[in-house]
Amino acid sequence: xxxxxxxFSHRRLSVAMIVRDAADTLPSALSSVRDIADEIVVVxxxxxxxxxxxxxxxxxxxxxxxxxxxxxxARNFCQQQLTGDFILWLDAGERLEAQSAxxxx
Numbered sequence: 213x214x215x216x217x218x219x220f221s222h223r224r225l226s227v228a229m230i231v232r233d234a235a236d237t238l239p240s241a242l243s244s245v246r247d248i249a250d251e252i253v254v255v256x257x258x259x260x261x262x263x264x265x266x267x268x269x270x271x272x273x274x275x276x277x278x279x280x281x282x283x284x285x286a287r288n289f290c291q292q293q294l295t296g297d298f299i300l301w302l303d304a305g306e307r308l309e310a311q312s313a314x315x316x317x
Contacts, residue, residue: 224250225317226296229271230286231255232279234304235262242270244307245300248317255290263304 227249231238238254245252254267257279267274277289291299300316302308308316 223298224296225298225300226250226294227252227300227302228290228294229254229267229302229304230257230277230283230290231259231263231267231304232257233259233261233263235259235266237305238263238266239270240307241302241304242266244309245302245313246270248308248313249300250296251294253290253293255286255293257286 225248227245229238229241229252231254234241242252249272251272252270254271254274255277256264256267256274257277264274264276273293275289275293277286279286300308
């Protein structure tokens with residue numbers, strides 16, 4: 213049996229992103245989830261472009277994480293920063309289509 217939408221209405225959605233040198237694609241990714249996310253957490257693994265600056269303008273919180281040649285370490289660190297009940301992992305080059313965003317919410 214599928215739970216009703218109201219059963220999830222009080223649940224918080226965290227959007228999690230691990231990024232590096234994504235200044236060209238990050239703005240679109242952030243704007244695609246801005247209206248549905250309760251928080252957007254970006255973990256930067258050593259960008260040398262404007263990625264961090266863009267993340268600071270569009271995310272709820274931004275963290276630096278020194279790349280350890282281990283994606284799971286960055287992912288675990290990011291997950292520890294999240295406060296939501298549900299997590300949507302999004303790459304900086306991805307965006308959530310409007311129809312999908314409304315369905316998800």
